[in-house]
Amino acid sequence: MSSSKVKRVKAIAKKEVIEFTRDWRTIMAIIVIPILMFPLLFIMFPLLLESEAAELDSLQVDIIIQSNDIPDDLLQEINTTSVSLSFENLFDNNTLANPGDDLDRLRSLSTDAILRIEQRDDIWYYAIIHISTSESSNEARNRLIQSLTIWEQNETQRRITEQGLDANSTLNPLRWDGEISSGDVATQGEQAGMVLSLFIPLVLAVWTFSSAIQPSIDMTAGERERGTLEALLSLPCSRNELLIGKWLGVATITGVGVVLQICGLLFAIGYLASSSVIGVPQLSLSAVLLIAVSIMLFAIMVVALELAIAMRSHSVKEAGSILGPAIILIIFPALFTQVINLDGVENFWFAVPVVNILLALRELLMDRVIFEHIIVWFGTSVLYAVLAAYYAAKQFGREDIVTSLS
Numbered sequence: 001m002s003s004s005k006v007k008r009v010k011a012i013a014k015k016e017v018i019e020f021t022r023d024w025r026t027i028m029a030i031i032v033i034p035i036l037m038f039p040l041l042f043i044m045f046p047l048l049l050e051s052e053a054a055e056l057d058s059l060q061v062d063i064i065i066q067s068n069d070i071p072d073d074l075l076q077e078i079n080t081t082s083v084s085l086s087f088e089n090l091f092d093n094n095t096l097a098n099p100g101d102d103l104d105r106l107r108s109l110s111t112d113a114i115l116r117i118e119q120r121d122d123i124w125y126y127a128i129i130h131i132s133t134s135e136s137s138n139e140a141r142n143r144l145i146q147s148l149t150i151w152e153q154n155e156t157q158r159r160i161t162e163q164g165l166d167a168n169s170t171l172n173p174l175r176w177d178g179e180i181s182s183g184d185v186a187t188q189g190e191q192a193g194m195v196l197s198l199f200i201p202l203v204l205a206v207w208t209f210s211s212a213i214q215p216s217i218d219m220t221a222g223e224r225e226r227g228t229l230e231a232l233l234s235l236p237c238s239r240n241e242l243l244i245g246k247w248l249g250v251a252t253i254t255g256v257g258v259v260l261q262i263c264g265l266l267f268a269i270g271y272l273a274s275s276s277v278i279g280v281p282q283l284s285l286s287a288v289l290l291i292a293v294s295i296m297l298f299a300i301m302v303v304a305l306e307l308a309i310a311m312r313s314h315s316v317k318e319a320g321s322i323l324g325p326a327i328i329l330i331i332f333p334a335l336f337t338q339v340i341n342l343d344g345v346e347n348f349w350f351a352v353p354v355v356n357i358l359l360a361l362r363e364l365l366m367d368r369v370i371f372e373h374i375i376v377w378f379g380t381s382v383l384y385a386v387l388a389a390y391y392a393a394k395q396f397g398r399e400d401i402v403t404s405l406s
Contacts, residue, residue: 013245019218038265038268043268063078063084065117074117090117112136113128199338206334209330212254250307282367284367287365300388307396337355
């Protein structure tokens with residue numbers, strides 16, 4: 001490509017980026033949201049969960065105990081500072097788990113849970129009546145189960161000891177020798193890579209596709225509706241130069257969002273690593289470079305297809321109605337690749353559109369650089385990118401690009 005053509009392409013791309021980013025809301029969408037997404041997801045969300053758990057721990061729950069002979073040590077285990085207990089006699093029921101006359105009390109939330117317990121011969125039978133759609137009722141049930149579990153362990157040890165046996169050796173005849181974690185030869189970095197490989201490809205693919213939708217529509221169907229497309233076509237540049245310029249514009253906007261998203265991800269991983277929540281993936285230079293290549297090939301294909309579809313649409317509304325739901329074509333393969341076992345995965349999966357890039361990202365994030373897989377996904381990705389670019393060029397080369405679709 002001559003220097004004059006390069007200048008024209010750069011001018012078109014610059015014009016498209018400037019026009020699209022004039023609105024402050026667009027700046028928020030392509031800069032602020034991507035860079036904050038992962039920090040909010042990995043840092044703020046766990047903090048909110050921790051705060052919610054602390055709130056539940058201090059929640060005052062009302063529990064009714066229906067029993068005629070509840071053990072004192074069990075009652076002591078249940079009766080904590082955040083529990084309000086009341087007692088009732090246990091009447092005959094077909095089964096203890098049958099709510100019976102207590103159904104209305106629980107559904108009206110006049111009490112959080114009811115514990116029924118009775119002894120038959122040497123065995124204690126119990127049931128907890130609660131309503132699972134109530135947060136306080138679930139918390140009351142969980143506390144009761146925890147107390148009953150502790151009491152059951154103590155009661156089991158007491159009965160074994162009474163028989164003259166050692167409770168520890170009787171209850172645990174098989175034991176792990178040493179640290180459990182020492183039996184796993186995978187490093188923390190490899191474990192982190194495996195965890196991150198399950199969702200990073202999904203997020204990157206969805207974000208790349210979704211962030212390219214609006215600029216693709218605005219630079220094609222949007223310009224047709226505003227009446228500026230005809231003026232662009234009258235400029236001293238070819239249709240292919242116009243396509244490349246618009247592609248660079250969309251790719252720049254999308255690329256900025258993806259890069260900022262990765263920066264936010266690296267910040268979140270660094271924060272979690274400093275808190276010993278997760279390790280840092282250990283990737284070789286070749287894996288990092290191949291990750292960049294795979295994302296670039298995926299972006300070429302996606303942006304070209306979205307530009308072509310948007311250019312072929314009759315209006316902005318039609319383009320949005322097509323490209324919006326089309327994101328399912330990314331989400332479904334992304335979810336599917338998460339359940340594929342990478343150990344011994346068949347080569348043909350690396351030739352399936354979209355799936356090939358997502359599987360490649362999963363392998364590379366685990367620092368698995370497998371030559372035969374690289375050949376397949378790289379070759380097919382280049383083919384799909386070329387076909388998408390060719391289809392886009394065909395749409396931009398139509399003589400009726402302005403008139404027949406208006």
